[in-house]
Amino acid sequence: MNVIHVSAECYPIAKVGGLGDVVGSLPKYQSEAGVGAKVIMPFYDNKFSAAHSFKSIYESELVLGEEIYPYKFLKLKEEVLDIDVLFVDIPKLLFKNFVYSDDDTARFTAFQIAVMDWLLTLKEKPSIIHCHDHHTGLIPFMAQECFKYESLNQIPVILTIHNAQYQGWFSHDKVYYLPAFDISNNGLLDWDGVINPLAAGIKCAWRVTTVSPSYMEELQQAANGLESLLSHENKKCVGILNGIDTEVWNPETDEFIEKNYSAKNIQTGKTANKKWLCKQFGFSASKPLFAFIGRLVYEKGADLLPTVLEEILLKKECNILILGSGNSEVENALENLKKKYKGVYNVFIGYDEKLSHLIYAGADFLLMPSRVEPCGLNQLYSLRYGTIPLVRSIGGLKDTVIDIEDGGFGFSHAEASEIDISKTINRAVQFYKEERTFKKTRKYIMSIDHSWNVSAKQYIDLYNSLKSG
Numbered sequence: 468m469n470v471i472h473v474s475a476e477c478y479p480i481a482k483v484g485g486l487g488d489v490v491g492s493l494p495k496y497q498s499e500a501g502v503g504a505k506v507i508m509p510f511y512d513n514k515f516s517a518a519h520s521f522k523s524i525y526e527s528e529l530v531l532g533e534e535i536y537p538y539k540f541l542k543l544k545e546e547v548l549d550i551d552v553l554f555v556d557i558p559k560l561l562f563k564n565f566v567y568s569d570d571d572t573a574r575f576t577a578f579q580i581a582v583m584d585w586l587l588t589l590k591e592k593p594s595i596i597h598c599h600d601h602h603t604g605l606i607p608f609m610a611q612e613c614f615k616y617e618s619l620n621q622i623p624v625i626l627t628i629h630n631a632q633y634q635g636w637f638s639h640d641k642v643y644y645l646p647a648f649d650i651s652n653n654g655l656l657d658w659d660g661v662i663n664p665l666a667a668g669i670k671c672a673w674r675v676t677t678v679s680p681s682y683m684e685e686l687q688q689a690a691n692g693l694e695s696l697l698s699h700e701n702k703k704c705v706g707i708l709n710g711i712d713t714e715v716w717n718p719e720t721d722e723f724i725e726k727n728y729s730a731k732n733i734q735t736g737k738t739a740n741k742k743w744l745c746k747q748f749g750f751s752a753s754k755p756l757f758a759f760i761g762r763l764v765y766e767k768g769a770d771l772l773p774t775v776l777e778e779i780l781l782k783k784e785c786n787i788l789i790l791g792s793g794n795s796e797v798e799n800a801l802e803n804l805k806k807k808y809k810g811v812y813n814v815f816i817g818y819d820e821k822l823s824h825l826i827y828a829g830a831d832f833l834l835m836p837s838r839v840e841p842c843g844l845n846q847l848y849s850l851r852y853g854t855i856p857l858v859r860s861i862g863g864l865k866d867t868v869i870d871i872e873d874g875g876f877g878f879s880h881a882e883a884s885e886i887d888i889s890k891t892i893n894r895a896v897q898f899y900k901e902e903r904t905f906k907k908t909r910k911y912i913m914s915i916d917h918s919w920n921v922s923a924k925q926y927i928d929l930y931n932s933l934k935s936g
């Protein structure tokens with residue numbers, strides 16, 4: 468069996484968030500399990516493309532409405548990755564120093580057309596096309612409906628929803644971007660009067676997966692307008708929990724952190740990394756260190772942080788460190804607290820992969836007060852690094868973190884509210900004082916296995932069920 472993953476992101480080539488992590492690791496585990504897995508992604512103007520050499524394996528032109536765009540399929544000249552990746556180079560549209568912008572309709576529609584046109588040329592077709600998020604949601608539609616792709620319509624297409632908040636909406640007057648299809652089936656593209664690539668993908672994919680079982684259930688009540696569609700398509704939907712790449716995220720070998728450690732020497736390892744962080748950000752290492760890493764957006768509950776922090780920091784019982792970027796109002800509010808709470812609070816506005824590893828290694832607790840969390844990877848990384856997660860009980864957070872009071876190993880709260888978050892931080896501050904239990908718990912969480920081994924197999928079982936069915 469050979470599967471192609473089509474995605475806008477893939478770590479370490481281009482990562483904006485968790486999608487990059489998943490597409491950069493799932494194929495590796497699938498290959499180890501005996502399934503040929505390849506990633507197809509856009510060729511961006513970024514550090515990775517500047518640092519490597521590429522060779523062209525296919526060249527052609529694609530038609531996007533009235534425009535014609537030359538494009539190439541590129542491969543790395545040297546195998547520097549442990550996954551097989553093909554790059555779609557459409558210089559005018561995709562080769563930019565960003566992954567996403569405000570208007571990506573032409574960019575990602577052209578990307579998808581290039582993928583489909585290239586598939587037509589292959590002698591040996593893939594056994595499965597696995598699409599990720601709305602940027603690839605038109606592929607299931609095109610495979611089923613566009614006349615020129617008729618020879619591909621027997622290949623099972625799977626769509627994984629990493630985040631249903633973003634759907635890629637565009638107006639019907641751009642329908643001509645798509646290769647010809649029977650216009651009476653236009654409704655398959657539509658949701659609420661506009662073309663909705665995520666909705667089209669859900670309607671036309673053979674199977675739809677999301678990244679945790681709880682999120683799959685929640686989507687029927689809250690899916691940014693797609694609730695009824697997801698309820699209707701319920702039978703072909705399944706939630707498969709994300710795994711993590713335990714080679715990239717391994718405190719024993721992680722090259723980004725100050726001191727490597729395992730569960731055996733967790734005490735010295737965490738202390739050394741915490742000391743480094745505290746020195747860097749002006750904290751006293753004797754207090755518990757809470758951290759937040761992520762996009763500073765409504766979904767992540769980031770707007771709740773400034774008020775919560777004001778209340779918590781007044782007591783000066785703990786240190787809080789934030790790493791993230793996003794909404795400028797939230798960024799400013801978080802920056803503004805810096806002066807007032809110097810010595811117990813700091814923030815780094817921006818994206819910094821190395822710092823994120825150092826924080827997972829050096830913090831005592833990780834905050835995830837998300838309003839929506841399809842799976843969440845941060846809590847899985849924090850467990851692996853012996854950092855106790857404080858989460859709002861939703862989506863994948865609910866599926867992976869059990870509260871200490873329920874016999875578990877983390878802290879969870881029911882609402883994404885300032886009161887609930889404060890109460891939970893206060894509980895954790897008290898817990899930190901119970902030194903023996905605290906140390907035992909953080910040692911225990913390092914042993915929880917969230918590698919892809921189980922979930923990669925669930926995807927393979929899903930592929931097999933389609934092949935034989």
Ligand SMILES: Nc1ncnc2c1ncn2[C@@H]1O[C@H](COP(=O)(O)OP(=O)(O)O[C@H]2O[C@H](CO)[C@@H](O)[C@H](O)[C@H]2O)[C@@H](O)[C@H]1O
Binds near residue numbers: 630
């Ligand atoms: N400023 C920063 N600097 C450095 N690193 C940063 C950073 N901000 C975020 N990151 C990193 O980005 C990743 C975030 O992953 P998540 O899964 O938590 O969220 P995201 O919402 O992007 O993904 C969506 O897709 C994933 C994958 O399916 C789902 O788990 C998730 O719930 C869903 O919202 C982590 O690797 C984190 O360390």
